[in-house]
Amino acid sequence: MVQHRVIVIGSGIAGASAAFALARRGAAVTVVDSGEAGQATGASAGIISPWASTVEGPFYDLYAAGAAYYPEVIGLLGEAGVERTDYRRNGALLVHEDPARLAEAQARVEARARTAGGVVGEVRRIGNDEVRALFPPLAPELEGVYISGGGRVDGRTMRDALLQGAVHHGARRVDGRARLLPRPQGAPRVEVGSETLEADDVLVASGAWANELLAPYDLRLAVEPQRGQITHLRLDGVDTSGWPSVHPLSHHYMVAFDDSRVAVGATRETGSGFDARVTARGQWQVLADALRIAPGLADATLIETRVGLRPLPSEELLPIVGALPGTPGLHVVTGFGAAGLTMAPFTGDALARSILDGKTVPELAAVAP
Numbered sequence: 560m561v562q563h564r565v566i567v568i569g570s571g572i573a574g575a576s577a578a579f580a581l582a583r584r585g586a587a588v589t590v591v592d593s594g595e596a597g598q599a600t601g602a603s604a605g606i607i608s609p610w611a612s613t614v615e616g617p618f619y620d621l622y623a624a625g626a627a628y629y630p631e632v633i634g635l636l637g638e639a640g641v642e643r644t645d646y647r648r649n650g651a652l653l654v655h656e657d658p659a660r661l662a663e664a665q666a667r668v669e670a671r672a673r674t675a676g677g678v679v680g681e682v683r684r685i686g687n688d689e690v691r692a693l694f695p696p697l698a699p700e701l702e703g704v705y706i707s708g709g710g711r712v713d714g715r716t717m718r719d720a721l722l723q724g725a726v727h728h729g730a731r732r733v734d735g736r737a738r739l740l741p742r743p744q745g746a747p748r749v750e751v752g753s754e755t756l757e758a759d760d761v762l763v764a765s766g767a768w769a770n771e772l773l774a775p776y777d778l779r780l781a782v783e784p785q786r787g788q789i790t791h792l793r794l795d796g797v798d799t800s801g802w803p804s805v806h807p808l809s810h811h812y813m814v815a816f817d818d819s820r821v822a823v824g825a826t827r828e829t830g831s832g833f834d835a836r837v838t839a840r841g842q843w844q845v846l847a848d849a850l851r852i853a854p855g856l857a858d859a860t861l862i863e864t865r866v867g868l869r870p871l872p873s874e875e876l877l878p879i880v881g882a883l884p885g886t887p888g889l890h891v892v893t894g895f896g897a898a899g900l901t902m903a904p905f906t907g908d909a910l911a912r913s914i915l916d917g918k919t920v921p922e923l924a925a926v927a928p
């Protein structure tokens with residue numbers, strides 16, 4: 560049988576998810592990555608808990624579908640012999656000092672839980688004692704809503720697990736910067752250093768760098784880099800492995816990992832360009848937000864600050880996923896903004912079906928380019 564050949568450019572969570580889904584369906588996949596500083600996936604917090612989001616419509620639908628799909632993709636990775644993903648459902652904790660704000664958020668989550676098929680789990684209002692039993696560094700005035708189905712994943716481990724799964728199903732990895740060489744007919748060739756690759760389809764999954772690749776086509780997608788700085792703290796000797804993620808009903812959050820580590824963040828610096836530095840203002844903002852909510856973190860050891868350039872969709876605030884019109888064999892998956900860890904495995908699976916069947920699948924109709 561002739562294998563369908565697909566080149567995937569970019570191995571962040573978007574490219575890795577699509578590569579795994581394509582390879583496990585029998586495609587001959589080549590994944591190319593240039594190792595840019597500021598890969599969003601490598602800096603991500605890893606929260607998989609969309610239900611309290613105030614966003615509605617197709618964005619929320621994809622967000623929720625992404626969270627619901629996680630147990631399935633973890634299972635598929637297990638079947639490919641990949642056991643370590645660092646995905647865990649420790650719950651999500653919404654916190655605020657204003658009971659009215661919490662009641663509003665709780666009503667939103669409960670309404671969504673009714674149609675989400677069990678993945679949200681239990682949703683319950685809790686007082687400060689229980690809030691601090693679940694996440695001890697939190698401030699004494701905060702009350703909460705606990706969502707038992709909230710998940711977290713280590714973005715780096717998950718990305719590597721998907722790539723390992725793709726390789727298990729025959730994918731090849733190439734290190735280097737890809738360039739598209741358009742052809743009058745058929746998919747573009749892909750130049751990587753001195754090598755020229757050919758395939759039936761090419762998928763641009765290069766996050767915030769998508770437009771750089773599309774330049775030979777005179778195409779510009781509405782995506783720009785948005786810097787996010789996130790700081791990792793260590794609470795020496797404290798078992799943080801069962802702590803839920805914390806959401807103070809704003810853009811910042813905290814997420815705990817197994818090794819006494821708590822990640823706090825993150826900045827959302829629109830207009831940053833491709834500047835992946837830790838800045839004084841960013842570091843100050845992240846720590847100030849975290850210590851206001853969780854003063855008990857004040858004495859933690861600061862391990863590192865990671866910086867990621869989110870592929871921010873600048874128009875409809877929706878990702879851009881599917882075949883690019885007028886360019887045979889060329890597809891794109893980008894624009895995940897602050898939600899790519901959650902959305903990408905589900906989207907990558909749908910995109911793989913669409914590439915291999917040659918037609919848009921219903922799940923991606925709202926986000927087609």
Ligand SMILES: Cc1cc2nc3c(=O)[nH]c(=O)nc-3n(C[C@H](O)[C@H](O)[C@H](O)COP(=O)(O)OP(=O)(O)OC[C@H]3O[C@@H](n4cnc5c(N)ncnc54)[C@H](O)[C@@H]3O)c2cc1C
Nearest residue numbers: 569571573593595599600604605606737766787867899901
């Ligand atoms: C601080 C922070 C926290 C976040 N927290 C969460 C969260 O809790 N939950 C959630 O769901 N999402 C979160 N996100 C969002 C999520 O991380 C992103 O939406 C997602 O990682 C984007 O993935 P991507 O694969 O599109 O891009 P990237 O991860 O940036 O990957 C793009 C890849 O393309 C490669 N590349 C670029 N140009 C080329 C080229 N010419 N040739 C070859 N390779 C190329 C780069 O080297 C890079 O590896 C967070 C993001 C940040 C920054």
